[in-house]
Amino acid sequence: MASRRLKEIGVRKVIGSRRSQLVWQFLSENLMVCFFALFLGCLLAAFIFLPGFNEIASKNLKIDLLRDSNIWMFLGGMLIFVTLVSGLYPAIYVSSFKPINILKGNQKIGSKSILTSVLLTFQFTLAIISIVAGIAFVQTNYINSNRDWGYNSADKIIVNVPDKADYLPLKNKFSALASVDEISGSQDFVGDWIREEVLEFNNEKYEISLLNAEATYPDLLDLKLKQGRMFDPDLISDTQESVLVNQTFLDQLGLTFPLEEKIILDSLDYNVVGVVEDFHTIFFQEAIDPMVIRASPDTTFNYLTLKMSAGNAESSMNEVKKIWHETVPRGLFQGKLQTEVFDREFSDVQGVRNIILFSAILAVILAALGLFGLVSLNMNSHIKDYCVRKVFGANWGDISAKLFKRYLIIWGIAGVLGGTFSILIISSFLDTFFAFHSGVGVLPIGTGLLLLLLVVAGTVGSQIWKIVKANPAAILKAE
Structure with missing residues (x-):
């Protein structure tokens, strides 16, 4: 602004204006410009940018310019700061020029x-x-x-079991639905936090994620088998002393062919009967952990996973919720689709x-x-x-x-x-x-x-x- 008014500065200095007067003039003009910019910025922020930001970021931020004194203090301080930073040096610098150089056109800035x-x-x-x-x-x-999530999430509904006594009644009622093809229980469910445990192998201890589930749970999720076999619900040994592991488990333990290898978990020996491909139990921000799936009794289960007939999961949610509330009238239903985890x-x-x-x-x-x-x-x-x-x-x-x-x-x-x-x-x-x-x-x-x-x-x-x-x-x- 001052650079375009050199001749005005030269004339004013010739007719007697002091340097301090020029400095204050430029600072006051700069203050007016900054004030107008601040006013316009507040309007744009309140009515355009903040609503747009809330829309793209899925937030609900608000600015209360009329009641929040902290905002006014901040804006006032910023106005003074910007005015001084942007205007003080140019005002002092330009006001120092000699009138003769300005009026002869020799002064360039x-x-x-x-x-x-x-x-x-x-x-x-x-x-x-x-x-x-x-x-x-x-x-x-x-x-x-x-x-790829590593499993088939389609057509599945996850239902919480508030109390151990509610597990069998809920399972039996859901099994009677014509739209339910399969049903299986688990202590945790894929897509949520999985508990961590420590196992022992060859006298070494390893941290792993442990999923306690019904023997049919891996098949219900359509986990991809790489080695060995899945659990057989009819084999007592599978439901008491067998586990499945994922590929990351093999990589961490340095195993190539782990079938029939023994691991110690909770002071008990378990045989590895199968290896499944890695699958995501939590979001992709986290790496896939070494995973052990253990067939467990239903007394430990907190969730039921229902495999619905093709295309019926979403349409069946209301019916599932109704049956759940009839069975657990005072509970809080926390059912969700597996695709929504x-x-x-x-x-x-x-x-x-x-x-x-x-x-x-x-x-x-x-x-x-x-x-x-x-x-x-x-x-x-x-x-x-x-x-x-x-x-x-x-x-x-x-x-x-x-x-x-x-x-x-x-x-x-x-x-x-x-x-x-x-x-x-x-x-x-x-x-x-x-x-x-x-x-x-x-x-x-x-x-x-x-x-x-x-x-x-x-x-x-x-x-x-x-x-x-x-x-x-x-x-x-x-x-």
């Missing part, structure tokens, strides 16, 4: 500011990191959304993804605005130079090359910094929160660089077009 280039590089770097993070989360969400986690991940994408879009917009301001300042400082070049025959290509060079260098430096920090920060973040993710590869970084290059080309190109269309005579007539 902002033409080679290193600070503006550094700040723009910082904005570009943040924009690249935000874009890479958004794309990486979209890829990770896509991978996990299409990931990860719905909350998927919703949370999608909310985070949307927030990051929103941040990426905002970062790109801020970078474009910062670039536009810097290019405009550069243009205003050199407009006469460019017009003189046009008079002497310079074409738009020469002018474009001169203008683009500086911003391409900034884009390149930001690309190196943004790509490096993206690999270090985002990869570490994904490793921390997701056991299965896409990582940070060429696609996210390349997309971020290309998108930012398009922003540079569009912003600088629009300013170049103004120069190309400008009439040198109208601009140079004062000379």
Whole structure:
């Protein structure tokens, strides 16, 4: 703002204005601009951005601007801080110029500011990191959304058993339903927390997840058998001293062919009769744990899993709920579809993804605005130079090359910094929160660089077009 009013500053200093008066004038004008920006920002936040954020993030955040004094204190402090930070140095700097240099046209400001280039590089770097993070989360969400759970979740209803005495009555009534093909009990259920235990093998102790279930439970879930066999409910040995293990269990214990190997669990010996492929008992943010499935008596079961006839699970939920309440009139029904066990986690991940994408879009917009301001300042400082070049025959290509060079260098430096920090920060973040993710590869970084290059080309190109269309005579007539 001050850079476009150099002649006014020179005239005011000539007629006697003191430096302190100029400083206060620019600060007060900057305060008005910041106040208007703050007012507009509050309106946009309250009526556009916050409702939009709540929509994409599945949240219900609210701002009470009229009653919350803390918000007013924060906004007031921010207004003063931004006014001083953005206006104090320019006001002091510009007011220090000598009137004779200003009025003779020898005073130039902002033409080679290193600070503006550094700040723009910082904005570009943040924009690249935000874009890479958004794309990486979209890829990770896509991978996990299409990931094989390791079992067949379709057509199954999970029902809680509040008390051990309710297990058999509930099972018998559900079994009588025509839409129920199979029914099986378990202490925990796949898709929820599975209890952890310690087992002993070859005098070594290992932490594992233990699923106590009815002998028919693995078949009901259609777990995929890799070695050996499933439980046989008719064999007493299977229901008393046999277990199934998953592939991760073999990998942790270093076994290749574990059949008939003995493990010690709860001070009892068990034979491994089969190996199933890994399946997800909890959401994909966690790695698959070593798993032991033990056939157990129904006195330990807290859940029933009903396998419904094809396509009838959702339509049968009300009937299942009605029977449950008739059997357990004072209990709390917590039934759910097996396909819905990860719905909350998927919703949370999608909310985070949307927030990051929103941040990426905002970062790109801020970078474009910062670039536009810097290019405009550069243009205003050199407009006469460019017009003189046009008079002497310079074409738009020469002018474009001169203008683009500086911003391409900034884009390149930001690309190196943004790509490096993206690999270090985002990869570490994904490793921390997701056991299965896409990582940070060429696609996210390349997309971020290309998108930012398009922003540079569009912003600088629009300013170049103004120069190309400008009439040198109208601009140079004062000379």
